[in-house]
Amino acid sequence: MEARQNTLTITGLRTEFLTPEGPLAAVDGVDLAIPRGSIVGLVGESGCGKSVTALSVLGLVPPAGRVAAGEIRFGETDLRTLGEGALRKLRGNRIAMIFQDPMTSLNPVYPVGRQVAEVLRLHRRLDRWAAKARTVELFQQVGIPDPAARYDAYPRQLSGGLRQRVMIAMAMACEPELLIADEPTTALDVTIQAQILRLMGDLRRDHGTAILLITHNMGVVAQLCDYVYVMYAGQIVEAAETFALFRAPRHPYTQGLLKAIPSLEGTADRLYTIRGSVPDPRCPLPGCRFCPRCDQSRQDCARQVPDLRALAAGHWVRCCHIS
């Protein structure tokens, strides 16, 4: 895919946190592209660097951290060269985000309906009445019961799940070119979850929105994503079209993640889990980072550093023993 057809192109991203032991790379050389109008999944266990990748794109890495290297292109613009003012203008307009913690994007002192209506007035140039009507409609679409009454509620008067849905409504209101959704439905019940995922699909279809969908739910990936990146210990270990990844996962880590999906029939006696845990980034491993947990590791894996290599068109794997 040519870079100029991408809404987002990340190259060689390295994001570090300062620790007493020195800089720690939470994201270590990530390349990732989101073609216009596509939904791209980023999966991996907790602590792999998914959220830090998203925050790096948005220029929202916490103060202890910094983007140390790499390029982050939104269309033709390198986001790393933009000042805070220019970035803020992009966020919540051409780039929208949905986080697990809605309080990061809601203002506690304004009613939630007004906050969404404000976005519609600013970015869609709607008048007051049209903005209010559209907000109530959006609230209904994201599954907020009694949407007209909830318009005047303050964030603290809503449950976590409802706040989450307000934030999703706000992201939809922008009709953004890029939506970054970090575990957007994790806290929601299954029915609402399905509704939100459908809305994201509509957003892509109707407005050509490119979506980065961060999730640990492989079922969600299968349902919605065109392409998937699998992240482990700060690096991409496998990347492929969704169909190819599910049909023939090549990296032992991806195979483990897929085996860990509960089956609908419930035939498995016990849910498979990958043994061990994500390595501590403060103690970097000399060879393959997945080696200590890999059920296919060989003697040289602990020493040999694997590169991300193309196995087939669009299918990349970081493993010394797969060709």
Ligand SMILES: Nc1ncnc2c1ncn2[C@@H]1O[C@H](COP(=O)(O)OP(=O)(O)O)[C@@H](O)[C@H]1O
């Ligand atoms: N504020 C922080 N300070 C120091 N280290 C952090 C901070 N946030 C994240 N990290 C480091 O980055 C790693 C990746 O975190 P994160 O991107 O949140 O993982 P994920 O979203 O995949 O669960 C963590 O394991 C931790 O080592």
Ligand SMILES: [Mg+2]
């Ligand atoms: Mg996260």
